[in-house]
Amino acid sequence: MENGEYAELQIQLNEDCKFSYARLGTNKSVCKNRSRCIFTNFACNKTIPFNAKMSKLRILIDQNIPFIQGLLDATADVIYFPGNKISSEEVKNADGLVIRTRTKCNADLLKDSNIKFIASATIGFDHIDTEFCKENNISWANAPGCNASSVEQYVVSTLLSLAKKYNFELKNKTIGIVGVGNVGNRVKNAAFALGMNVILNDPPRQRSETLPNFVDLDFIQKNADIISFHVPLIKRGIDKTLDLVNSLFFENVKKGIILLNTSRGEIIDEAALEQAIDKGIIQAAVLDVWRNEPNINQRLLNKITYATPHIAGYSADGKAKGTEMSIISVCNAFQIQISDWTALEIPKPKNAFIQIDCKSKNNQEIIFEVYKQCYSILEDDSLLRKSPADFEKFRENYPLRRESKAYRVELKQCKNEELVNTLLNLGFQSIELKNSAKKDLNNPLG
Numbered sequence: 001m002e003n004g005e006y007a008e009l010q011i012q013l014n015e016d017c018k019f020s021y022a023r024l025g026t027n028k029s030v031c032k033n034r035s036r037c038i039f040t041n042f043a044c045n046k047t048i049p050f051n052a053k054m055s056k057l058r059i060l061i062d063q064n065i066p067f068i069q070g071l072l073d074a075t076a077d078v079i080y081f082p083g084n085k086i087s088s089e090e091v092k093n094a095d096g097l098v099i100r101t102r103t104k105c106n107a108d109l110l111k112d113s114n115i116k117f118i119a120s121a122t123i124g125f126d127h128i129d130t131e132f133c134k135e136n137n138i139s140w141a142n143a144p145g146c147n148a149s150s151v152e153q154y155v156v157s158t159l160l161s162l163a164k165k166y167n168f169e170l171k172n173k174t175i176g177i178v179g180v181g182n183v184g185n186r187v188k189n190a191a192f193a194l195g196m197n198v199i200l201n202d203p204p205r206q207r208s209e210t211l212p213n214f215v216d217l218d219f220i221q222k223n224a225d226i227i228s229f230h231v232p233l234i235k236r237g238i239d240k241t242l243d244l245v246n247s248l249f250f251e252n253v254k255k256g257i258i259l260l261n262t263s264r265g266e267i268i269d270e271a272a273l274e275q276a277i278d279k280g281i282i283q284a285a286v287l288d289v290w291r292n293e294p295n296i297n298q299r300l301l302n303k304i305t306y307a308t309p310h311i312a313g314y315s316a317d318g319k320a321k322g323t324e325m326s327i328i329s330v331c332n333a334f335q336i337q338i339s340d341w342t343a344l345e346i347p348k349p350k351n352a353f354i355q356i357d358c359k360s361k362n363n364q365e366i367i368f369e370v371y372k373q374c375y376s377i378l379e380d381d382s383l384l385r386k387s388p389a390d391f392e393k394f395r396e397n398y399p400l401r402r403e404s405k406a407y408r409v410e411l412k413q414c415k416n417e418e419l420v421n422t423l424l425n426l427g428f429q430s431i432e433l434k435n436s437a438k439k440d441l442n443n444p445l446g
Helices: 015-024 130-135 148-166 182-193 203-208 217-223 247-251 270-278 316-334 363-374 377-386 388-396 417-425
Strands: 006-008 029-031 058-062 077-081 096-099 117-120 139-141 174-178 197-201 226-229 257-261 282-287 353-357 408-412 430-433 438-440
Touching (some): 096 316, 130 139, 139 316, 148 363, 363 417
Parallel strands (some): 058 077, 058 096
């Protein structure tokens, strides 16, 4: 919006705008456009946006959000602060918040503040009290799908590591995916690329869409070899996911099941999971998310196969996308613009060129070797087991991790077109066969 698009207030503001008007005191400017009010979240054709005539916009930002520092500094008064230490004192005079899951945006934090907009650089939003926000005219936005491909990478690495550890082929194994949103869809496509049978469960989508291939949870429990959860935390109602995985759940699963959870720790009753492991119901369990983070259940940690500190979505690519989506939502909310996005430039991986000798290896072994050079769950698992008390420190100081698209792959002694297409479908942008033509994403067959 241009500064000239304002006029003196000639008429009484409607009821929905009175709070904004009172807060702005003597300022009598009113926006001419007829967009949704950024202060009240009601459709109001007398919106009063922030602009040059008002005091400078004040934004409080979690200092540990990657790639964010400097993006808003030219257009707002920006305060950077540790996300898990943001209190009501810090937010009191702020207009906007940019946070992650460690900042609990509830009445205790927000009730005496001037906050009008919250951006969370995360897929989930259960750390935001949406009812309180609605009642107090606070708008909010999350970053749906920002790290979906990062979680996909984590799941594929995990599946390959489990297959190697327990000596089985992923091809023709049946994976049940519970929750088929942005992340679940990516995992579904990766599972298909690996030759797995895929069954899907997502009750909210099943009710609202025509999805003939979706099944109920009971079918997945009885038929899946592997179950991977990608659901939001819902605490009540017909789609409740809190304690979704409980003792009754384990009574109905196929014996020898492999369980992966990268969604929210609270969807699993951890005591029930421990009992299922002790009884031999579960062959392997992999947890990236936990109840009571960062103070995780160390007894459970010692029983599961792989454990990581809530980093499945922590690729640099996913972090940058979450930051970008958050900044765009702030700009839209407060009607500001930024021109310098250089902070979002992602460093290249140290070894962006992967070379694999394919001699005497099958496709799964080759894909495992490729992934080991991009991301291996084994390293994160080892670090957490050595020092579980450093859960939060691992997250804050997580090393650079790039997704498949950042790598070129050379396969020596290999003429396997099926393997090439599998790697392309898993997100690698360039596959080269030794002494053969280069394969690229736009033309997989050369």
